[in-house]
Amino acid sequence: MKAIIHGDQGLRLGEMPEPAAKSGEVVVAIKTAGLNRRDLYIPERRGHKGHDLVLGSDGAGVIESIGEGVTKWSVGDEVLVNPSLNWFEKSDGSPDGFGPLGMPDDGTFAEKIVLSEEQLEKRPGYLTWEESATIALAGLTGYRALVTRGNVKKGDTVFVPGAGSGVVTFIIQFAEAIGARVIVTSRSAEKREHALKLGADRAIDTNADWNEELKDETIDLVIESVGKATFNRSLECLKKGGRLVVFGATTEDVIDLDLRELFNKQQEIIGSMMGSRDELREMLAFAEKHNIRPVIDQTIPLDDAIKGFNMLEDSTQFGKIVFTI
Structure with missing residues (x-):
């Protein structure tokens, strides 16, 4: 499958093996993915050493297959990715095992991703696919900073x-x-x-x-x-x-x-940093109640994703950059 990869050859568009769902996991066919500033910093911090890593924390798509024991989702469900891994209940600080999606685990800048069924939420029906791909990480981060912590x-x-x-x-x-x-x-x-x-x-x-x-x-x-x-x-x-x-x-x-x-x-x-699943759900409900939509500056095909990284590095954008897949 096509993916935006960082590894020994630097940041590039390349090929990665298609993922398969294990017990409790689902495979999501990604339709749109949102670029975040941490995606820009990861290559700088990793240097040019290490295994190939698929970048990306934000994404939305359709469930393609489910693993044994999955009860919350069915093939064909439209979902968005919760990029805040293993932080489910609201708390003063993040629990052990928490980490943003996209390092060390493969992220969303690919045609498919495999995730625990616990890391998905129903795609908000009032948002477009492009908007759905950008609301989770930035919206959750802003909501926790302003409401929970602020x-x-x-x-x-x-x-x-x-x-x-x-x-x-x-x-x-x-x-x-x-x-x-x-x-x-x-x-x-x-x-x-x-x-x-x-x-x-x-x-x-x-x-x-x-x-x-x-x-x-x-x-x-x-x-x-x-x-x-x-x-x-x-x-x-x-x-x-x-x-x-x-x-x-x-x-x-x-x-x-x-x-x-x-x-x-x-x-x-x-x-403050990102937030819990509880806060993500609070934020999504609040956003829908008040018809709050992500601000999107550019929509770019995955094949041209490096252009989006350059824009973010130059800070020329107002709002989010979205990759279509």
Whole structure:
């Protein structure tokens, strides 16, 4: 089967053996798959050593075959992949055995994938195939950061540096549906405009003086994923007693922190990463109730997937990149 593979020959379109379902497993014929930033970083971290690995965490498709003992699914069911492996119940932290799909296990950038029946959810009927392939990882990550860990409430003001990522496009929509005020940043005037159309209340230039721009705002919650480039600036904007949730670092992830400033302001710094199946199901129900849809920048055939990786590396996209298979 065709797949986007990383191995000794680097990142490439290649061939992999078709998977077969063992007991408790199903084979899904993938129709669409969503590109995430972790797919960009895995080749960098692996280098050019190791076995061939199929990348990809997000996907949607049709069940092609089922293994012995499978009771939840039938051949022909339309499903989306839960990329949060072995984390089923909501908890403060992820359990032992948790890991995102796509390393070390083969992922979704292939014509077929084999998974435990526990790692699938019914495809939301109100979404297109392309939208279905992009809601799980980014939507779950944003929902846990904003709702579970951030404890956002109606009337809160949420500040989110960076406006173009798939996760942030969900955070904007989730916060708006809850009744929170949302402020985002971007160096790109075009991305700021997109964010405002999506539901952000304000969109400011990343290069601006945030303290000056936000002097009349009370920031209750910051959602950070940029890293060193913005982290301390975000803390400066956060109110006394406010919460900063960090779910990633697209720039350098080692920072210098003024602890005296932190405890004087009695601020909270909270880590967050993906989420449980409980939260995925909560998020999917919430999204359907409020008609929240993934924002898709580009749809690309799997044969041209490397083009999508290059776009993501350059951060030219607003929203998600989808591969059709």
